[in-house]
Amino acid sequence: MPTSSNGARNIITFQKYERPQTLDEAWELNQKKRNRIVAGTMWMKMGTHSFGTAIDLCDLGLNQIEETDEEFRIGAMVTLRQMEKHPGLAAYSCGAVEAAFKDIVGVQFRNGATLGGSLWRRMGFSDILTVFLAMDSYVELYKGGIVPLEEFARMPYDKDVLVRLVVKKQPGAFSYQAVRKQRTDIPSLNCAAAQVAGEWRVVVGSRPARAVVLRDEQGLLAGGITEESAAAFADYAAGAVTVSGNMWGSVEYRRALVPVLTRRALLALKEVQ
Amino acid sequence: MEIKIKLNGTMVSDDVPADTLLIDFVRAHGCLSVKRGCETSSCGLCTVLMDDEPVLSCSTLAARANGRSVHTLEGLQEEASEFVGFIADQGAEQCGFCNPGFVMNTIALLRENPDPSDGEILAYLSGNLCRCSGYEGQLRGIRAFLNSRHEEGANHE
Numbered sequence: 218m219p220t221s222s223n224g225a226r227n228i229i230t231f232q233k234y235e236r237p238q239t240l241d242e243a244w245e246l247n248q249k250k251r252n253r254i255v256a257g258t259m260w261m262k263m264g265t266h267s268f269g270t271a272i273d274l275c276d277l278g279l280n281q282i283e284e285t286d287e288e289f290r291i292g293a294m295v296t297l298r299q300m301e302k303h304p305g306l307a308a309y310s311c312g313a314v315e316a317a318f319k320d321i322v323g324v325q326f327r328n329g330a331t332l333g334g335s336l337w338r339r340m341g342f343s344d345i346l347t348v349f350l351a352m353d354s355y356v357e358l359y360k361g362g363i364v365p366l367e368e369f370a371r372m373p374y375d376k377d378v379l380v381r382l383v384v385k386k387q388p389g390a391f392s393y394q395a396v397r398k399q400r401t402d403i404p405s406l407n408c409a410a411a412q413v414a415g416e417w418r419v420v421v422g423s424r425p426a427r428a429v430v431l432r433d434e435q436g437l438l439a440g441g442i443t444e445e446s447a448a449a450f451a452d453y454a455a456g457a458v459t460v461s462g463n464m465w466g467s468v469e470y471r472r473a474l475v476p477v478l479t480r481r482a483l484l485a486l487k488e489v490q
Numbered sequence: 491m492e493i494k495i496k497l498n499g500t501m502v503s504d505d506v507p508a509d510t511l512l513i514d515f516v517r518a519h520g521c522l523s524v525k526r527g528c529e530t531s532s533c534g535l536c537t538v539l540m541d542d543e544p545v546l547s548c549s550t551l552a553a554r555a556n557g558r559s560v561h562t563l564e565g566l567q568e569e570a571s572e573f574v575g576f577i578a579d580q581g582a583e584q585c586g587f588c589n590p591g592f593v594m595n596t597i598a599l600l601r602e603n604p605d606p607s608d609g610e611i612l613a614y615l616s617g618n619l620c621r622c623s624g625y626e627g628q629l630r631g632i633r634a635f636l637n638s639r640h641e642e643g644a645n646h647e
Contacts, residue, residue: 228529234491234508234553255551259531262549271508273554298543323617325537325544325595401616 229261233270237277240359244378246272254378256334257296259326274333279381282306289384293333297321297345300332309384310348311489313391313409317348322401333379339370339427342403342465346370347422348393350430351409353385370427389413392485394478395423398465405466406474410482412490419450419479424460424471431457438483442490447483451476493556497521498565512538512547512555516562523563523590527619534618535587537594538562544598563590569597576635582627588620592628608633 231253237243246252251269255261279292284305291300300306301318321327321344335345336356346366354366359378366382395407404423411418417438422428433439437449460471494503495515502519513536516524527535529548536548539561563570570593574583583589592615599606599614606614611632612625620628 229509229511231509234551257549258551258554259546259549263530263532271551271553273551275554319613320616322532323534323595324598324614325534325546325617326531326549328543328545329531329550 228265229258230267231269231271234273235270236273236275240277240378240380243272243274243277244359244376246270247376247378254333254337256293256337257329257331258334259322259330260334260338260340274378279333286386288386289382291332291382291384293331293379293381295332297327297330297332297335298324301327306384309386310352310391313348313351313393316393317344317395317407317409320344320395320397320400332382336366336369336382337374337379339372341425341427342407342423343428344393344395344404344407344422347407347420347428348391348409349382349384350420350422350428351391351393351411351413351418352389353387353413355383355385357381357383367430387414390486390490392482392489394482394485396474396478403465406460406471406478408475408478408482410479410486412486417450419454419482421454421458421475421479423465424458424475425463425465426459426461429458442483442487444484447480447487450483451480454479491553493552495552495555495557496559498561506552508553510552512540512545512550512552512560515552515555516547516560521562521564525587525590527588527591532619533588533591534595535591537591537598537618539566539594539598542598542601544595563594566594566597573600573632573635576638577628577631579634580627580631582623582631584620584622584627588618588622592618592620596632605636 235246253268255271255273274294279294281292282295282303283290297318301315306314349366355363356366356369357363357380359380361377389411391411393409395404397404407422409420417433419431420428431454438446455476458475462468491508492505513524524547525535527533531546531549536546537544538547540555541558595615595618
């Protein structure tokens with residue numbers, strides 16, 4: 218177990234701590250191989266990490282959720298709890314954001330964990346990635362510019378800086394479902410359903426690889442959501458989503474969960490349309 | 491690096507390694523109610539209030555808390571004393587190791603939502619793990635405190 222120089226047990230070790238005053242300064246610092254942006258340090262603390270300089274973005278004013286008539290602009294340092302409690306996000310998402318966030322570990326964790334840290338890692342089990350993939354969402358990267366979240370979710374890690382998430386307020390409705398072994402655990406599978414700007418989307422995450430977006434390419438939901446069309450789309454999802462096993466669920470269990478959560482998410486979506 | 495934190499109302503400064511965690515900082519300054527549990531951001535034992543919000547001090551950098559206000563149970567004894575007796579009456583403190591974290595998060599809950607439902611209590615405290623009690627005792631204790639407060643309020647009307 219690594220120890221810090223005061224002798225305490227410490228799973229994260231680094232030599233220097235920097236608070237850049239500009240995004241350019243943050244990006245420059247981040248180009249060194251041994252440096253890391255530390256975000257909220259909540260997920261990071263679950264593993265062992267040793268690096269040179271911790272880059273803290275907390276002085277860059279990225280801890281705000283800006284809402285306009287057209288979009289939400291959510292800074293990288295906004296905490297999960299801020300998003301969970303934001304009335305505008307709650308109204309626009311039909312409660313799906315709160316539903317997705319409310320069982321992530323605990324209030325204290327969500328007061329620390331940030332949007333940037335959660336999205337940047339593109340963790341397979343992420344509730345955050347799944348719910349925002351159901352929306353018309355984009356990430357703003359300092360050098361990479363505006364990138365659709367769906368594309369970002371597939372990108373490899375690089376040394377850019379995630380500045381914010383932009384969620385366009387396209388007319389839509391959203392729902393969210395997850396199965397956990399117990400409350401606050403990592404989901405065995407999660408699922409968001411949406412009708413956004415006229416397009417049907419079902420997002421399946423924690424499979425356990427990164428979440429995937431399904432669209433209604435076969436027109437199964439063309440006549441709206443009914444028990445039958447939801448079941449038909451659930452059958453389609455069962456064949457279209459690849460799953461694997463880990464300690465939160467076997468392949469067989471997840472394979473069985475995909476159609477169940479898809480159907481439930483679609484029926485829940487019908488209730489908020 | 492030099493860090494200044496307003497700890498339980500008193501400005502404390504210290505020269506610490508850059509990777510010092512907030513839990514180590516506050517314990518080094520006498521706040522031994524803050525317990526080291528899972529160290530993986532999971533159990534809530536190490537809960538402190540940073541700028542009045544409950545956070546996990548085992549996963550928060552002391553450097554991040556620089557210039558901010560931090561409260562531990564040592565600084566909130568009076569506020570805690572209003573309800574901890576009700577929890578003890580239910581036998582819910584048992585081994586006691588998780589209690590400071592539970593109490594800190596209950597303080598945060600009651601400040602944010604003075605009259606929570608049972609569901610809201612369980613949801614807010616779900617990040618505090620206890621291996622002894624099964625959580626029902628804590629819920630009964632907080633409910634008993636809230637009921638007692640309601641009765642007091644009704645008697646004053």
